[in-house]
Amino acid sequence: MAENNLSKFAGVYVAMYSAYDEGGKVDQARVRKLARSYVNTGVKGLYVGGSSGEGILQNAEERKRVVEAVLEEVKGELTVIVHVGANSTTESVELARHAEQHGADAISAVPSIYYRLPESAVETHWQHMIDSTWLPFIIYHIPQTTGFQLSAALLGRMAGQEKVIGVKMSGESTFELQQFKEIGGPDFLVFNGPDEQFLAGRIMGADGGIGGTYGVMPELFCALNRLYEQGQREEAQALQVKINRIIKNLLSYPSLYGACKYLLSLRGIETGQPRLPLLPVQSSHHDSLVTLNSEIEELTAQYAGSYGEKS
Numbered sequence: 189m190a191e192n193n194l195s196k197f198a199g200v201y202v203a204m205y206s207a208y209d210e211g212g213k214v215d216q217a218r219v220r221k222l223a224r225s226y227v228n229t230g231v232k233g234l235y236v237g238g239s240s241g242e243g244i245l246q247n248a249e250e251r252k253r254v255v256e257a258v259l260e261e262v263k264g265e266l267t268v269i270v271h272v273g274a275n276s277t278t279e280s281v282e283l284a285r286h287a288e289q290h291g292a293d294a295i296s297a298v299p300s301i302y303y304r305l306p307e308s309a310v311e312t313h314w315q316h317m318i319d320s321t322w323l324p325f326i327i328y329h330i331p332q333t334t335g336f337q338l339s340a341a342l343l344g345r346m347a348g349q350e351k352v353i354g355v356k357m358s359g360e361s362t363f364e365l366q367q368f369k370e371i372g373g374p375d376f377l378v379f380n381g382p383d384e385q386f387l388a389g390r391i392m393g394a395d396g397g398i399g400g401t402y403g404v405m406p407e408l409f410c411a412l413n414r415l416y417e418q419g420q421r422e423e424a425q426a427l428q429v430k431i432n433r434i435i436k437n438l439l440s441y442p443s444l445y446g447a448c449k450y451l452l453s454l455r456g457i458e459t460g461q462p463r464l465p466l467l468p469v470q471s472s473h474h475d476s477l478v479t480l481n482s483e484i485e486e487l488t489a490q491y492a493g494s495y496g497e498k499s
């Protein structure tokens with residue numbers, strides 16, 4: 189991979205939620221407002237249509253509408269990686285071409301899910317996407333949801349291609365993360381996936397992170413990234429502990445996405461409810477989420493100034 193790709197893509201990315209209207213339809217104005225809200229937070233970019241973005245719960249036309257709204261709003265201001273993985277290879281390729289036409293910086297994909305595919309089928313699936321555009325490609329590895337274990341051999345073959353610039357490592361093992369970095373080499377990007385382990389992932393070789401909870405506290409993850417880069421180990425660890433208390437709280441609700449979307453609404457950013465079968469937030473949880481929101485805002489104010497340049 190060319191050196192400039194590492195500097196172009198390394199950093200902190202919000203795995204962005206999708207925004208719907210009150211009837212549950214993709215609402216491009218709301219998508220744009222959400223994307224815009226991240227522009228001055230210090231994040232490097234956005235990861236669109238991934239797990240948090242519910243791409244897998246949307247049809248191709250809806251996914252395209254989300255991508256178009258994001259790119260129209262923040263193209264050139266934030267680096268935009270579009271998740272194009274769909275169950276069929278044909279649809280994934282269609283989404284990849286669409287992302288390229290609309291100016292995405294890179295594409296990314298999970299394996300096809302449901303069928304227990306052999307490695308050769310997943311490789312073929314990804315290869316079709318890679319060959320369909322000139323865009324850089326980032327593997328999305330999330331074995332706890334897809335059931336697919338990315339082998340060292342497949343990662344090695346993928347990383348050997350010019351267009352395959354990295355892997356989004358949402359598995360929970362920092363040992364595996366470190367192995368991925370070793371296999372890919374210093375110029376191959378590894379993004380930390382579990383937000384609770386951002387610091388651990390960075391220490392073990394991740395070049396940045398992509399995460400859903402960043403969406404409700406982007407400045408805190410940028411501050412954490414900055415503390416790590418400045419070698420302030422104890423301060424970084426203390427901040428990760430504080431962030432983890434927030435994440436633990438968020439994970440205690442029936443729906444993480446519902447809770448996060450409610451937090452955004454408290455800040456005047458409406459994104460609607462998550463799509464079923466992901467559960468909406470319940471009104472009985474509103475009060476505790478108001479309290480959590482205040483805690484996040486207080487912590488963010490406390491760390492203001494540590495964000496620095498784009499993380």
Ligand SMILES: CC(=O)N[C@@H]([C@@H](O)[C@H](O)[C@H](O)CO)[C@@H](O)CC(=O)C(=O)O
Pocket residue numbers: 203204235238239240241330332358381382383384398399400401435439444
């Ligand atoms: C398993 C899972 O969903 N992991 C999330 C994390 O952001 C996760 O929600 C967070 O660490 C809380 O557990 C991300 O890796 C997913 C992600 O980046 C995405 O939304 O595409």
